[in-house]
Amino acid sequence: MSSVQTLVVKIGTSSLTGTSPGQFALSTLAGLVETLCTLRQQGHQVVLVSSGAVGIGCRRLNLAERPKTLAMKQAVAAVGQGRLMRIYDDLFSALNQPIAQVLLTRSDLAQRSRYVNSYRTFRQLLAMGIIPIVNENDTVAVEELKFGDNDTLSALVASLIGAQWLFLLTDVDRLYSADPRSNPEAQPIIAIDRLADIQALKAVAGGQGSAWGTGGMLTKLEAAQIATTAGVRTVITDGRQPQNVIKAIAGEPIGTQFAPSPRPSRARKRWIAAGLAPAGRLYLDQGATQAILQGGKSLLAAGITRLEGDFEAQDAVLVCAASGEDIARGIINYSAPDLSQILGRRSEDIPAILGYAGADTVIHRDNLVIATDAEAEDGSDL
Numbered sequence: 001m002s003s004v005q006t007l008v009v010k011i012g013t014s015s016l017t018g019t020s021p022g023q024f025a026l027s028t029l030a031g032l033v034e035t036l037c038t039l040r041q042q043g044h045q046v047v048l049v050s051s052g053a054v055g056i057g058c059r060r061l062n063l064a065e066r067p068k069t070l071a072m073k074q075a076v077a078a079v080g081q082g083r084l085m086r087i088y089d090d091l092f093s094a095l096n097q098p099i100a101q102v103l104l105t106r107s108d109l110a111q112r113s114r115y116v117n118s119y120r121t122f123r124q125l126l127a128m129g130i131i132p133i134v135n136e137n138d139t140v141a142v143e144e145l146k147f148g149d150n151d152t153l154s155a156l157v158a159s160l161i162g163a164q165w166l167f168l169l170t171d172v173d174r175l176y177s178a179d180p181r182s183n184p185e186a187q188p189i190i191a192i193d194r195l196a197d198i199q200a201l202k203a204v205a206g207g208q209g210s211a212w213g214t215g216g217m218l219t220k221l222e223a224a225q226i227a228t229t230a231g232v233r234t235v236i237t238d239g240r241q242p243q244n245v246i247k248a249i250a251g252e253p254i255g256t257q258f259a260p261s262p263r264p265s266r267a268r269k270r271w272i273a274a275g276l277a278p279a280g281r282l283y284l285d286q287g288a289t290q291a292i293l294q295g296g297k298s299l300l301a302a303g304i305t306r307l308e309g310d311f312e313a314q315d316a317v318l319v320c321a322a323s324g325e326d327i328a329r330g331i332i333n334y335s336a337p338d339l340s341q342i343l344g345r346r347s348e349d350i351p352a353i354l355g356y357a358g359a360d361t362v363i364h365r366d367n368l369v370i371a372t373d374a375e376a377e378d379g380s381d382l
């Protein structure tokens, strides 16, 4: 690994606001800013993903509770985002570090031309020694096209820019076997080395009466899954100890660390894996699962047993084994209504069933990304 690293550091509302709701936790913020400037001085490239627009906006407007309607949330975020950037600019300016505001919506990453453009903007900012500060563009994001949470957003940004590290800074020091707030017996989890283990923890998190009840840790596990699949080492650690970031990259066993999978080297596949929001899910029989995982084959209608979702042709979908385990993602050649007519059928029967000569494959292997895809370098960065 080269000694100069690219890092994405995400801080949640719970860490950057203090005990009084919506109030800045100034010492935490100052410590974070100092840490990020130290990392810059060491030559590393740093992106900060900061939540807080809604929380800070509520405080500014003296609202007693978080807004419930979308329009109100969007209005409050517009107030809070400016305030948030004002504080960051004051703190970073005190240390002579230039920053930039980058507000993203999901559609900025879903369309390939905009994805490539966002990549170039980040790379330009980093090349100029600037720390981009990213948040979701809450004020204009429409519900169906939201990242939804900044854990996911930070994982997608880490994948986009090809970061080596993603730090999810929160108000606990690491992940536990249960919520440590309500379970004093909860055991710390130091390292997770396999993608399948994240999947297993997520399954527990989603269950009823689960020990992982809060969305907070579930979205962090989902982010770890996206980031590690894209080859990014992910760390959950305490936002009140920002210097942990420096210790972790120096090799100390800080927080909970998720080991990265080999990074898919073909840029188009990285985009499929991380840029696109899946619009549905396909379940395969055993033969098709094996053909995809071991044979490097395209997906044919014959091996699909069931589908979920209302997708269009050329949407992204998740591909699952019969057990429900996610094994791949891809861009599909058929809409859900058409696919439901040809499930389990041979490719040569498709024209007669649908009344048109569709693609031979449901997902061509060039448009299919296996969870552990590590391919020959194609020489391009994007």
Ligand SMILES: Nc1ncnc2c1ncn2[C@@H]1O[C@H](COP(=O)(O)OP(=O)(O)O)[C@@H](O)[C@H]1O
Binding pocket: 011, 012, 013, 014, 015, 169, 170, 171, 172, 174, 175, 176, 177, 178, 179, 180, 181, 211, 212, 213, 214, 215, 216, 217
């Ligand atoms: N298994 C778990 N391990 C650690 N924390 C957990 C777990 N399950 C739930 N939590 C809770 O998740 C909270 C952090 O999530 P959240 O408040 O959403 O953070 P952020 O604002 O940083 O995104 C912690 O305060 C903790 O109480």
Ligand SMILES: N[C@@H](CCC(=O)OP(=O)(O)O)C(=O)O
Binding pocket: 011, 012, 013, 014, 050, 051, 052, 053, 054, 055, 077, 135, 136, 138, 148, 149, 150, 151
């Ligand atoms: N974009 C929103 C943050 C959403 C979010 O994920 O918040 P958090 O769980 O505190 O990281 C905001 O700035 O308020």
